[in-house]
Structures are given as structure tokens and as C-alpha cells.
Amino acid sequence: xxxxxxxxxxxxxxxxxxxxxxxxxxxxxxxxxxxxxxxxxxxxxxxxxxxxxxxxxxxxxxxxxxxxxxxxxxxxxxxxxxxxxxxxxxxxxxxxxxxxxxxxxxxxxxxxxxxxxxxxxxxxxxxxxxxxxxxxxxxxxxxxxxxxxxxxxxxxxxxxxxxxxxxxxxxxxxxxxxxxxxxxxxxxxxxxxxxxxxxxxxxxxxxxxxxxxxxxxxxxxxxxxxxxxxxxxxxxxxxxxxxxxxxxxxxxxxxxxxxxxxxxxxxxxxxxxxxxxxxxxxxxxxxxxxxxxxxxxxxxxxxxxxxxxxxxxxxxxxxxxxxxxxxxxxxxxxxxxxxxxxxxxxxxxxxxxxxxxxxxxxxxxxxxxxxxxxxxxxxxxxxxxxxxxxxxxxxxxxxxxxxxxxxxxxxxxxxxxxxxxxxxxxxxxxxxxxxxxxxxxxxxxxxxxxxx
Amino acid sequence: xxxxxxxxxxxxxxxxxxxxxxxxxxxxxxxxxxxxxxxxxxxxxxxxxxxxxxxxxxxxxxxxxxxxxxxxxxxxxxxxxxxxxxxxxxxxxxxxxxxxxxxxxxxxxxxxxxxxxxxxxxxxxxxxxxxxxxxxxxxxxxx
Numbered sequence: 001x002x003x004x005x006x007x008x009x010x011x012x013x014x015x016x017x018x019x020x021x022x023x024x025x026x027x028x029x030x031x032x033x034x035x036x037x038x039x040x041x042x043x044x045x046x047x048x049x050x051x052x053x054x055x056x057x058x059x060x061x062x063x064x065x066x067x068x069x070x071x072x073x074x075x076x077x078x079x080x081x082x083x084x085x086x087x088x089x090x091x092x093x094x095x096x097x098x099x100x101x102x103x104x105x106x107x108x109x110x111x112x113x114x115x116x117x118x119x120x121x122x123x124x125x126x127x128x129x130x131x132x133x134x135x136x137x138x139x140x141x142x143x144x145x146x147x148x149x150x151x152x153x154x155x156x157x158x159x160x161x162x163x164x165x166x167x168x169x170x171x172x173x174x175x176x177x178x179x180x181x182x183x184x185x186x187x188x189x190x191x192x193x194x195x196x197x198x199x200x201x202x203x204x205x206x207x208x209x210x211x212x213x214x215x216x217x218x219x220x221x222x223x224x225x226x227x228x229x230x231x232x233x234x235x236x237x238x239x240x241x242x243x244x245x246x247x248x249x250x251x252x253x254x255x256x257x258x259x260x261x262x263x264x265x266x267x268x269x270x271x272x273x274x275x276x277x278x279x280x281x282x283x284x285x286x287x288x289x290x291x292x293x294x295x296x297x298x299x300x301x302x303x304x305x306x307x308x309x310x311x312x313x314x315x316x317x318x319x320x321x322x323x324x325x326x327x328x329x330x331x332x333x334x335x336x337x338x339x340x341x342x343x344x345x346x347x348x349x350x351x352x353x354x355x356x357x358x359x360x361x362x363x364x365x366x367x368x369x370x371x372x373x374x375x376x377x378x379x380x381x382x383x384x385x386x387x388x389x390x391x392x393x394x395x396x397x398x399x400x401x402x403x404x405x406x407x408x409x410x411x412x413x414x415x416x417x418x419x420x421x422x423x424x425x426x427x428x429x430x431x432x433x434x435x436x437x438x439x440x441x442x443x444x445x446x447x448x449x450x451x452x
Numbered sequence: 453x454x455x456x457x458x459x460x461x462x463x464x465x466x467x468x469x470x471x472x473x474x475x476x477x478x479x480x481x482x483x484x485x486x487x488x489x490x491x492x493x494x495x496x497x498x499x500x501x502x503x504x505x506x507x508x509x510x511x512x513x514x515x516x517x518x519x520x521x522x523x524x525x526x527x528x529x530x531x532x533x534x535x536x537x538x539x540x541x542x543x544x545x546x547x548x549x550x551x552x553x554x555x556x557x558x559x560x561x562x563x564x565x566x567x568x569x570x571x572x573x574x575x576x577x578x579x580x581x582x583x584x585x586x587x588x589x590x591x592x593x594x595x
Contacts, residue, residue, distance in 0.1 A: 399519070400498070429465055
């Protein structure tokens with residue numbers, strides 16, 4: 001493996017693809033289908049027998065687990081919603097007694113009551129295997145040093161990455177998030193090879209390192225970053241790659257389904273391979289709930305195939321993605337989903353126009369005069385929604401003349417207008433006045449309801 | 453460039469107490485200001501400062517979290533009499549030199565100092581001297 005440290009771009013002729021479980025990751029399509037069918041039958045049976053919610057849901061649509069003859073029969077099964085998980089608080093969707101759960105995670109519950117998921121020892125091992133595949137595909141192995149800067153706790157990021165490190169036998173530095181200067185010092189002094197955290201935190205670590213007088217791209221050993229739990233635009237990815245001198249792979253997962261590792265990009269950075277031995281992915285039209293053709297955008301739906309404690313049938317994630325067609329050059333046969341283009345519940349409706357924060361991020365990434373930190377503030381001015389985008393300029397930006405700042409504002413406004421069809425008020429703010437995040441960044445502040 | 457002096461330029465949001473915080477930071481560092489002007493817009497202001505030690509001012513303000521840059525400007529000694537500045541600006545106009553912004557500060561005696569920011573950083577030394585004015589050197593300002 002060889003990584004050009006100055007740019008983070010891999011020299012594809014010199015790196016040897018590594019797999020953690022090659023027999024599974026490179027399994028033939030027919031064999032995957034066979035394995036999925038066998039496991040789907042078992043999980044349907046497991047849900048029907050052990051979870052009253054599913055027994056009732058299956059009965060209400062006249063579905064019996066023994067009716068499954070092909071993978072196509074999955075479409076006869078009912079969907080599971082986030083609200084079903086909230087209603088089941090705390091253990092009503094557990095298929096085993098809580099005494100048999102080895103660990104419990106829970107979502108923050110900021111948008112409703114918390115959702116609780118349990119893991120048996122086998123569930124934790126499977127989860128670790130999924131994350132370990134991500135470590136291997138960035139070139140890691142038992143000799144790697146992985147710094148985990150995801151938060152540890154009920155959030156699945158920290159312990160999910162940790163579990164992956166254990167499975168592959170890596171040396172783990174369990175930093176959790178926060179204390180960014182110390183984070184930088186450890187990254188340097190421990191010679192960490194791999195950094196695992198959210199993209200916004202990776203950016204903060206990079207900027208902090210540079211502020212502390214380091215050149216992490218050349219001075220630090222770190223060669224890869226496994227980033228997840230929030231969307232990362234291509235511009236932001238490239239900026240992190242350049243500043244830290246790393247290859248960034250996007251890892252996806254949600255606590256309801258498991259945690260990070262449900263799918264992960266390979267080094268070709270063209271879609272995330274879904275761990276198809278553990279999950280079935282479907283893409284459905286969010287309105288009709290009918291599956292869409294491969295390649296078309298829709299809501300991502302997951303069915304877990306191996307989870308013992310908290311199995312889920314056709315869980316609607318609200319994430320918008322699509323299946324990427326064709327074979328991947330990395331040799332993995334598991335199908336790829338595209339990077340999440342937005343969440344159906346993150347979507348902002350501004351004066352009747354649908355806007356995803358990720359689209360705004362994409363636009364500002366095209367301006368070298370501003371940093372990647374931004375915040376969107378929504379207010380109402382009479383009957384109209386008002387959008388204000390706050391951005392900070394980079395230190396190199398010369399602002400001595402007012403017209404330069406006005407010109408920059410004008411160009412950002414025009415670009416947002418042509419890309420998103422909405423008028424946004426752009427405010428340039430002082431450095432560091434936009435809150436730096438150690439976990440998931442709070443990009444949108446909606447003050448509209450408060451004003452009503 | 454020769455004959456130009458360093459002006460400290462600071463980007464300030466229109467927030468309560470920011471200008472005071474800026475001045476306090478400079479005061480605590482022992483930086484003395486000779487002149488200060490604020491160009492204000494709805495959301496932010498641009499503060500331009502001539503001080504006794506621009507590098508120290510810049511460093512101090514950066515450490516305090518301000519967005520700071522040094523800008524090259526001309527400082528010109530102008531007699532303290534009616535029409536003197538008009539003479540200077542007309543000479544520049546004839547030489548097709550564009551002024552971005554300007555401000556004056558008076559010092560003791562019969563001279564004032566005019567600070568000019570010139571578009572494109574072109575050198576105006578000859579034009580100014582031909583018109584009978586004198587460019588001030590950095591050491592005359594900072595000390």
C-alpha cells in the first residue's frame with residue numbers, strides 16, 4: 001500500500017487490496033442470494049415467534065414466515081417505522097430477554113422519545129466484523145493503531161469503531177470526542193494510522209493541528225480516516241484528505257439497524273458496500289413504498305439478517321440514496337449504495353422549496369474564500385421564511401475593502417440561487433463564531449416555530 | 453513596496469462590545485493607536501488602524517481571535533490649510549491613480565497626515581513629490 005501523503009490520493013498501482021473476511025466480501029452473487037434467503041427465513045421466524053409486535057404486524061397483513069420462498073417475498077412483509085421503535089420503549093422490540101443482552105445503546109431522543117437497541121454477544125461480534133472490514137479496506141490490520149474520536153457512550157459511534165478494532169486486533173486509542181488539542185497530541189505522539197470520527201470533528205482536529213503549528217499531512221503518520229454518522233460533501237472530504245494527508249472513507253450505519261458498519265466505502269470512493277451477509281437493502285419510493293429500479297433514488301430500507309436481540313424487518317431509515325450499478329474494482333461483490341444525499345426528515349421546506357442542508361454545504365465547498373463551517377438559520381418574516389447562511393472567511397481572504405466582502409456575498413447568494421432556487425441571505429461572521437462540533441454538527445437552527 | 457506603511461485591518465461583526473474588546477486587547481499589549489476609522493455596514497464593520505507597531509498589533513489581535521490582515525497604505529504629510537488635500541487628490545487624479553479610501557489624522561504643528569489606499573498598489577511616490585507633498589517613511593509613523 002502506498003499513499004501519497006501530500007494529497008491523500010492513493011497510488012492505485014502500488015496498493016494491495018486488503019480484506020478482513022475475503023470469503024464473504026468476495027462471495028459470488030448467487031451464493032449471497034442463497035445466504036440471504038436462508039437468513040431471511042430464520043429472522044422472520046425469530047421475529048414472529050419472539051416479538052409480539054411483529055406477530056401482530058405479520059398477522060394483520062396475512063403474512064406467515066413459512067411463506068418465504070424467494071428474496072422477492074420480502075416485499076410481502078410490513079415496514080417498521082421509527083415511531084414503532086419509540087412505542088416499543090424500552091424493550092418491547094427485543095427478541096431475547098434483556099438479561100441475555102450484552103449491551104444496550106440508545107438514540108439521543110432529541111426529536112421524540114429515545115429508541116433503544118440491544119446486542120447479544122454474537123450481535124457485537126458481527127458488528128465488530130462489519131467495522132473491521134472498513135479498517136482492512138483502508139489498509140489496516142492487527143498492527144494498526146486506530147484512534148477512536150467518536151463519542152463513547154449510548155451513541156453507537158465510539159463503541160462500534162472500538163468493537164471493529166478489537167475484532168481485527170488493532171491497537172485502539174479510545175479518545176472519545178472532545179479535548180481536541182489532546183486529540184492532536186495523541187494523534188502525533190502515538191503515531192496513529194487510522195482516525196475514526198465524524199467528518200466535522202475530523203475537520204476540527206485537522207484545523208486545530210494546523211493552528212498548533214503542525215503540518216499533519218506531512219508530520220503525522222495517520223494515513224486513513226473512517227468517517228461517519230453525518231453527511232460529508234465531496235469538497236469537505238477533499239479538504240480533510242488534503243489537510244490530514246489521509247484517504248477518507250465514508251462509513252454508514254444507524255443505531256436502530258446496528259451502528260457504523262452497515263455499509264462502507266472502499267478506496268474507490270464510489271458508493272458504500274452494504275454488508276449483505278448481515279443486511280438486506282431495499283430502496284423504495286417514500287410515497288408509494290414500492291421498490292424503485294436499481295439506480296433510482298429513494299428511501300433506504302434495511303432488514304437485519306443476523307441480529308438476535310433487536311432484529312428489524314424492513315426498517316424505513318428516512319435516508320435518501322440509491323443502488324450503484326455494476327461491479328466494483330475493489331473486488332467486493334456486496335452491492336453499493338450511494339452516499340446519503342439527504343434525510344427525508346432533515347429536509348427543509350423553505351417557501352415551499354425542498355432544500356437539504358447537504359446541498360448548501362456542496363455550494364459553499366466551491367468557494368475557497370470561506371471555511372467549511374457554516375450554519376443555516378431559519379426565521380419567519382411575516383408569512384415568508386427567511387434563510388440566513390453564516391460563513392467564516394479563511395485567514396488568507398483579503399477583506400480590507402468592503403466591496404470585496406460584498407462581492408463574495410453576492411457570488412455565494414447567486415450560486416445558492418441558481419443551485420437551490422431559493423434566496424439566501426449570506427452573512428460573513430468572525431472566525432470561530434460558528435460553533436465547532438465534536439460530534440454531529442448542528443448545522444440548522446430553525447427559529448420559525450418559535451416565532452409563530 | 454517602498455514608501456508604504458502597514459495598516460492593521462480588522463473584520464468586526466456588529467456585536468455589542470466587539471470594538472471595546474479590540475481596543476482593550478491592544479491596550480493590554482501596550483500597542484498605541486495613532487488613528488482608527490470604522491467603515492460600517494449593516495452586519496459588520498471594517499476597522500482600520502495605524503499604530504506604533506503593526507506586527508505586534510496583528511499578532512495580539514489574532515491571538516485574541518480576531519480576523520486581522522495588514523494592508524499597505526501611503527501616509528502623506530499635508531499642510532494644515534484649506535485646499536491642501538484637494539491639491540493632492542487632483543494631482544493623483546491627473547496621474548489616473550484611483551483612491552480606494554482615505555482618512556486623515558492631524559498631529560501637532562501645521563501638518564496633517566493623510567492615509568491613502570491606492571487601487572492596484574501602484575507606486576505614487578513621484579506623482580506626490582512632483583505635486584510638492586512628502587511621503588512619510590514607516591519609522592516616522594510607527595515610532
